[in-house]
Amino acid sequence: MLGSPYQGYLYAYPHKTAYRPLRPRPDLAGVWAGERTDALFLYVHVPYCEMRCGFCNLFTRALPPAEQVARYLDQLALQAGRVAAALGGQARFARVAIGGGTPTYLTAAELTRLVDTVESSVGVRLADVPVSVETSPATATPDRLAVLVARGASRISIGVQSFVDAEAHAAGRPQRRAEVERALAAIRAAGPAVLNLDLIYGIPGQTAQTWARSLRAALSWRPEELYLYPLYVRPLTGLGRSSAAPASGPDPDWDAQRLALYRQARDTLLASGYRQESMRYFRRADAAGPDGPQYCCQDDGMVGLGCGARSYTTRLHYSFDYAVGVPHVRAILDDYLRRPAADFDVAEVGFALDGVEQRRRWLLKSLLRAPGASQSGYAQRFGGPLFGDFPQLARLVDAGYAVHDADTVRLTDEGLAYSDAIGPWLVSPAVRHAMAEYPAR
Numbered sequence: 001m002l003g004s005p006y007q008g009y010l011y012a013y014p015h016k017t018a019y020r021p022l023r024p025r026p027d028l029a030g031v032w033a034g035e036r037t038d039a040l041f042l043y044v045h046v047p048y049c050e051m052r053c054g055f056c057n058l059f060t061r062a063l064p065p066a067e068q069v070a071r072y073l074d075q076l077a078l079q080a081g082r083v084a085a086a087l088g089g090q091a092r093f094a095r096v097a098i099g100g101g102t103p104t105y106l107t108a109a110e111l112t113r114l115v116d117t118v119e120s121s122v123g124v125r126l127a128d129v130p131v132s133v134e135t136s137p138a139t140a141t142p143d144r145l146a147v148l149v150a151r152g153a154s155r156i157s158i159g160v161q162s163f164v165d166a167e168a169h170a171a172g173r174p175q176r177r178a179e180v181e182r183a184l185a186a187i188r189a190a191g192p193a194v195l196n197l198d199l200i201y202g203i204p205g206q207t208a209q210t211w212a213r214s215l216r217a218a219l220s221w222r223p224e225e226l227y228l229y230p231l232y233v234r235p236l237t238g239l240g241r242s243s244a245a246p247a248s249g250p251d252p253d254w255d256a257q258r259l260a261l262y263r264q265a266r267d268t269l270l271a272s273g274y275r276q277e278s279m280r281y282f283r284r285a286d287a288a289g290p291d292g293p294q295y296c297c298q299d300d301g302m303v304g305l306g307c308g309a310r311s312y313t314t315r316l317h318y319s320f321d322y323a324v325g326v327p328h329v330r331a332i333l334d335d336y337l338r339r340p341a342a343d344f345d346v347a348e349v350g351f352a353l354d355g356v357e358q359r360r361r362w363l364l365k366s367l368l369r370a371p372g373a374s375q376s377g378y379a380q381r382f383g384g385p386l387f388g389d390f391p392q393l394a395r396l397v398d399a400g401y402a403v404h405d406a407d408t409v410r411l412t413d414e415g416l417a418y419s420d421a422i423g424p425w426l427v428s429p430a431v432r433h434a435m436a437e438y439p440a441r
Helices: 028-032 066-086 108-122 142-150 165-170 177-190 208-219 252-271 326-338 341-345 355-367 375-382 393-398 413-417 419-425 429-437
Strands: 040-046 093-100 131-135 155-161 194-201 225-230 274-276 281-284 302-305 316-319 349-352 402-404 408-411
Touching (some): 028 066, 066 108, 066 302, 066 326, 093 108, 108 142, 142 177, 155 177, 155 225, 194 208, 208 252, 252 274, 393 402, 393 408, 413 419
Parallel strands (some): 040 302, 093 131, 194 225
Antiparallel strands (some): 225 281
C-alpha cells in the first residue's frame, strides 16, 4: 500500500519546494492581523557552517567571509526591527530557537551580538522562555556555550550522526570521535541545559554492531533527547553527487537495512528508559519537563528571522527563496544582504493554506506524533468529522498502520516505522504537484 518506508521526511507541511513568489507581496501587518500573537515561537536562522555535510540539504553556506557574517548580523537586526513593528509591538514569545546552519559557527562575541539583537528588537528576554540552540562538534566550544547558557539557552542540540569515525566520513562529515566527546563534555559542563543528540542510520558500511556502538556511546552521556534520522541521498548534496553513496531511487536492500537499524535503535532506547514521541524523537522518561515534544518549530504562530527562516500563520507560510546548490545559496544570501528596509515589511515567497490544507496540515502534524490525532479536537477546531474529511485513514487502520478508539487515531509501531511513507501519502495533490514542479537548484 505504501511502498518504500523511506520516501521523504515530512518535517514541515507544505515543504518549502511548494512555495512560490507572492505577487503582490502582502504586508506583514496584514498577514498577521487577526492572528494570536500572545504566545509566538521565534525562530532565528544563522545560515553558516564550518563545513557542508554530505547529507545536508539545508539552506546554509560553509566558511563565509568574516565581513559577510558581520553584514548578516546587521541585516538581521534591521529585519528584526521591521518585523516587530509589523506585529504591532504587542507580540509575546513563548519559545525561541536559534538554528541554521550552525549558530555556533559565530564567535562568542558574535553570539552575544545576536542575542542582544533578538532581545532588543522583539522584546523577549531569553532567560524567561525555553530557548533551543543547534551546535556541532567542531563549534561547541566552552566560550560559545558559556554565552548561550548565560543568556538563557535551555536546550542544546548537537548533530553527532555517528560515533564511528569511518561512518561519519562516509556520510560526508569529516570528524573524529575525540572531537565529539570533547564537545559533549563542554555542553554538559556549561550548565543544566537539555542535551539532544542527532544520530543517522543507513550510512554506507554501517552494521548492526557499529550502530550499537554509536547508541551505547550516545547513551553514556544520558541525553534527555535523541533524534534518529534515516539517511537520505538528496539532489545537489555532497552525497547526491557522489558515486559511492547509496542510490537515490528505490532500493529494497537499503530499505530493509534502514528499517532493521531503526527497530534496533527503537528497542534499545525503549529498554534504556526513553519514550518514543515520533519516528525520530525519543525523550528520556525521567527527564524534567512536561510530556510530549519539548521543541517543535513547525507550529502555527511562528515568526522567522534570517534569510532561511520560515514564518507560519494560520493561512500563510512564507520565507525568502530556497536553494541547496552552492551558487544559488550564495546568490540568495547576497540578495538578502542588499535588501532595503522596506523589503522586510512584506512576505516574499510562500504558500497560502485554504481550509482544506489547514485541515491536512493539522492531521499530518498530529498523526505523525506518537499520541496521535484527537477526533474531538479536530471536530472542535474544524467543525467536521476527521474520518469524514479523511476517509483514507480507514485504509491505514485496515492495513495495521494505525488504530483508533472512541477519540484518538494513532499510528501503531509499524505505522511509526513507516512515517516517512505515510506522510508523503497524505500530501495533497496540489502540494505534490507544486513540489514536483520546483526546479532543483
